[in-house]
Amino acid sequence: MSTARVVTRKRFIAGAMCPGCNAMDTLAFWREDQVDVVACVKCAHHRLQNEKQLEKHLRPQEQVIGIFHPE
Template sequence: MAATRKRFIAGAVCPKCKALDTLALWQEDGVEVVECVKCGHHQRQTDAQVEKHVRRDEQVIGIFDPK
């Protein structure tokens, strides 16, 4: 099994601990996962959540909303 490739989100602030540059992003079974490597806070966002933000003729990899 291949290791999951995680990417950091430059300039992002954790909504829980407010730390800067600590959010990692990756995909698990088609679901976008964001986790703070400092405090462990995490969010999951499915494609259905992304679709409501996408304009019809555009392609978007994903939208992260740290609320």
Template sequence: MPVRKRFIAGAVCPECQTRDSLAMWRENNVDIVECVKCGHQMREEDKQPRDRAREQEQVIGIFHPD
């Protein structure tokens, strides 16, 4: 079964700064995001905690497409 990739609307690649070029998929319980223009990849285990919390923002919920 082929891997189903989904584009992330409005997202900007941190490497090449191209908007709407990031595709996301799940592989072995790891979220992978890749820029289809430059090939830059980010994986769930690469995430680093933020240095500071944004105190004026609140998370209502997290969307997990299945």
């Protein structure tokens, strides 16, 4: 049985600055197997975050309208 990876189309984050190299407009975002991935196309700095990690950052006193899920 093969396990196919599910990857959404990569999109650039306009106006975002890379924390690794401080370049602007070089961060791309995509979703890979239920994990959000942000990576810099210039220096390869990357960050992974799944939905459980996102839920930890929500504070009970705040109202969240929704979490962006590009599909």
